[in-house]
Amino acid sequence: MARQLSHLREIPLADVPALKFPTLKIQTDEDVEIWQRSRSYQDYAIFLRRLNESVVGRDIPTTSSFPSEAIKRIILLLDALDAWIDEIPAQVSPQRFGNLAFRTWGRRLEEESDALLGSLLPANYAAVIPQVKPYFLTSFGSFGRMDYGTGHETSFALFLLCLTLTRFLRPAPDEERSIVLTVFPRYLRLCWRLQDVYKLEPAGSHGVWGLDDSSFLGYIFGSGQLRDQTQIPVSAVLHPPLPDTNLYFMSIMRIHQVKHGPFHEHSSQLHSIATGVPNWGKVNSGLFKMYEAEVLGKRVVVQHIPLGGLLQWDDVPPPREAPPAPSRVVDTPGATRAPWASPISSQNAPVASWYSTPLPAINQRFTATRAPGPSGRLPPNTPMGPPPAP
Structure with a gap:
């Protein structure tokens, strides 16, 4: 069912030269x-919901087709960056995480970013390049720490938002659909290859307690694709292999490629969603709330995102009649919280709080007392609750 969408504002190109640079x-x-009270945050929220709405009931296309020259140019840009991986092979290195060749790849990106963005954007967008360059450079990982996480993924989404605010990309359903189903899968595959070849470490991973070590938006958009679906149950994700026509399924299959062992051990939140959330609509709405709290609401993630310029840094005063404060989260007796969750903060609540239907599995089935290893799998002999029903 289509929903009313908020309009995404336009920033005229004539206004861009007067803007401050993002810092x-x-x-x-x-x-x-x-x-979270700023205009840029509101723009990003509107942008994500418009993208989500554009793909409801749609699959990732199996053939290459571009509704606009802008989409085609972005794909060609990502293809060029992917080709660099072949030109800059991984070094023979004893390091477990972070191959030094990734820094070489990153230096090339920094050196050629102006030319790359100049070939992407028309000549009249010259003033836009320094505005979007910081987001572009931080979209593929940290070249210093040699890691990748949800903050880098968010940077790429903000890069696309800036291109839409200036109308290089159009906020129209067909173009928004291509952003999600054509551009975003290509971006994910590029980042997955960077992670695999250069052995990038997950940035700020919660391990077994997190939704995913590196990405989040694929789960939001993929559940959006399935939002009105009644023939495919949420539990279908527990029975791989899954088709690559859906971003949620693609993300689940990626986990199976990089992690080993029982799914309910190394991906307990995703398993709890699959067994405890009744439909894709609730999965979709719950993941939006989780993303806003666990990614956009975490200082350690968003402190690396430059703001200002196209993404306004302004403190918008709250409305006169503020909404009621969120209720305190009440612990389930005998439950064990994830170690990174605060017992009183609604933003840090376990996965159950993001859905109207409780998910007892995350608190009662997975009472691990030892930390997960680097692979995300719990160490041997970790005390666990009773295994989930098949």
Whole structure:
């Protein structure tokens, strides 16, 4: 069922030269709250929901077709970056995480970014290049730490948002659909290859307690594709192999490629969603809430995102009649929380709080007392609750 969508504002190209350049603004938790009240945060929320709505009931296309020259140019750009991996092979290195060749790849990106963006954008977009360059450079991982996580994924989404605010990309259903089903899968495959070839470490991974070590938006968009689906149950993700026509399924299959062992051990949140959430609509709405709290609401993630310029840094005052404060999260007796979850913060609540239907599995079935290893799998002999029903 189609839903009413908010309009995404346009920033005229004539106004861009007068804008300040984006810089790192978020240093404290109070800065995170300022950003969450800013115009840029509102723009991003509208953008994601428009993208989500555009793909409801749609599959990833099996053939290459581009509704616009802009989409085609972005795909060609990502293809060029992928080709660099062949030109810059991994070094023979004893390091477990982070091959030094990734820094070489990153230096090339930094050196050629102006030319790359110049070939992507028309000549009249010259003033836009320094505005979007910071997001472009941080979209593929940290070249210093040699890791990749949801903050880098968010940077790429903000890069696409900037291109839409300036109308290089059109906020129309066909183009928004191609952003999700053509551009985003190509971006994910590029990032997965970077992670595999250069052995990138997950940035800020929660391991067994997290939704995914590196990505999040694929789960949102993929559940959006299935939002009105009644023939495919949520539990279908527990029975691989899964078709690559859906971003949620693609993300699940990626986990099976990089992690080993029982799915309910190394991906307990995803397993709990599959066994405890009744339909894809609730999965979709719950993941939006989780993303806003666990990614956009976490200072350690968003402190690396530059703001200002196209993405306004302004403290929008709250409405006069503020909504009621969220209720305190009540612990289930005998439950064990994830180690990174606060017992009183609704933003840090376990996965059950993001859905109207409780998910007892995350608290009662997985009472691990030892930390997961680097692979995300729990160490041997870790005390566990009773295994989930097949």
